[in-house]
Amino acid sequence: MPEIAGPLALYVHWPFCVSKCPYCDFNSHVRERVDEAAWRDALIADMEYEARLTPARRLSSLFFGGGTPSLMSPATVAAIIDAADRLWGFENAEITLEANPSSVEAERFAGFAAAGVNRVSLGLQALDDTALKALGRAHDLDEGFAALGVAQRHFPRVSFDLIYAREGQTPGEWEAELSRALAFGTEHLSLYQLTIEPGTAFATRARLGRLSLPEEDASLGMFEMTRAMTAAAGLPAYEVSNHARPGAESRHNLTYWRYGDYAGVGPGAHGRRGGMATLRTRLPEAWLKSAVASETPLDGPTRADEALMMGLRLLEGIDEAVFAERTGVGLGDVVSDAGLEETTRLGLVVWGNGRLRLTDKGQPLLNAVVSRLLT
Template sequence: MSINDPRNPSASAAPLALYVHWPFCVSKCPYCDFNSHVRDRIDTDAWRAALLADMAHEATLTAGRPLSSIFFGGGTPSLMPPALVADLIAAADGHWGLAPGVEITLEANPNSVEAARFADLAAAGVNRVSLGLQALDNEALHFLGRAHDVDEGLAALDTAQQVFDRISFDLIYARPGQSEADWQAELARALAFGTDHLSLYQLTIEPGTRFATLVAQGKLTPADPDHGATLYELTQAMTGKAGIPAYEISNHARAGQESRHNLTYWRYGDYIGIGPGAHGRRTGKATLRHKKPENWMSAVTRNRHGTQSEQPLTGEDRAREALLMGLRLTEGVDLDRIAALSGISVPHLVDERTIDQLIDIGLLHRRDARLQVSAAGMLLLDAILPEIVTV
């Protein structure tokens, strides 16, 4: 594939994805970096004008490329006024045009306040919702810092299924004290709801988080890695049998129901990020918006966009990112494609000798230029990537 091939995400006519970051929460969130994101009142007109200006700036740099997906994420995007969501979708259509079958996703917390807005959001143009259920156990939800309980979460899921054609929800497993039987029962219940997409993540202890503090204090014992591996294998078996196998290390879908927006990230396509803290990758550059809402708004007022930085990506940057993202997918990566978009030959992208060794023990598959991590290899992905990626 040449760098000018329209299937190449760096080509000028290739489709784009648009990410809209809405930073505000209505209550203190355990995952939020800024308490200032909590708002009782928001000047919707000011935010509409600023988001539209930020979008228009990006449109001038990417004209002629239709949008394949729009994703509303961030703090509590499901509490955005539906009229604002509709205005942003209409503006995006006016700037770029929406590709046939465009996917328009909105993240939502599974509570009654947000669920009551689902019909209006669907009328505004949202056609897919991603619900942050996170657990089907009240004690676990409390541990994870969630405000909803199981009954409220499932009521929101029921409402979503009545309103949207496409629904995804996420669960976190390998929680402290969670046995194999516990997870098997919880996942079986989740699969019985019949959604076409599930995001299933193992609990990880990230530095600087509340969980990391609890571990350091001896108040939290993370799941043993071997136990986590057992739960991962159970997850693959159950979802595969249910007809929603993994297409990415933590994401599962029926055929054709994969998240098209996230596939743009993982396949290293171009995407635009607008709103506070939004990242983007487009035309060979990495873009970053000011993170704090007030700083972003001030930048838009000054410059008509909220960009904090825009850095050219070297060939090595692009190759590394494409490999690290793409090898998360069960489909793997096309090494010839990555060589074309980065200008770096395949032998300089990966360690061929190590790849051959890992193929011999069943952790990788390779057919011509297609390199894939096997099901067994996905358990060791974090260890495999630095061994084979050489850029």
């Protein structure tokens, strides 16, 4: 099992939302009332548990995810950041908070910045009021623009999310929307194709024939257009769905994709700690009573499979030496000869100079390529 060493990333999950979006399969819940003081104390206690198992490590990043972390008060965010500093200490850390752009939450941004948040990820999701309503969002376009402006005034680093290939959306409409998004000048964009996740309201509508997404060729065209437009604007893709100015990549998410160690606290949070897969209890009320659901040692082949699936999301691909160090398995031992020969012949992957990566042609076929490589 890999030795626990080096910097650590910390993920803190706040599970509450104002409403449940119909496309969302994250562990998010709507509650009329939340005892924030009790939740603050419970999250810090969960962090203390992880800190005891990761001594002498410092945090390279802290990410508040959800749910809707911007529903927390700045005082709660400050308390969690202070506890993280006390328990681990920061190493030039990126501290990100996911936020929804309702007017009330935007007013809290100054407080979040004072608490130590230095990067915000804003869930705009669409730049069209009709689309926002269809996506079940609680904000309108004016609120979204106002929140983005406040974020850009208060935080040195700003990212926002958009969903494309939505129902009824044409390539021309996405081109216009993306052009508008790029004009805001943020350093990072997360641009996701709408997918139908099991268990969501959209999955039910699709099964009943009440939801129709663009044809595969149109979606692929939007993907390729996205790559070209962001690159031309100086925010090239560095991961399947993420685009940034050079140096502005999400350092926290890079830890996941490079198969580094991260601690996950809060309801339903996953973690990877020294070859151990950790999972927290999913239901918020049950988590308050017993936070840890499972801790499972991962054998070398399982770690290698995970590292392959995560690493190929990055345009930089997988470094053979780092892969072996973090999994205990050689990259050549997990990639099948037949799968590699086929995907190379089809122009989907390139392996050379100690690195395996997907080509531009292979990127939109990520899941199929990984499946073939592991066969």
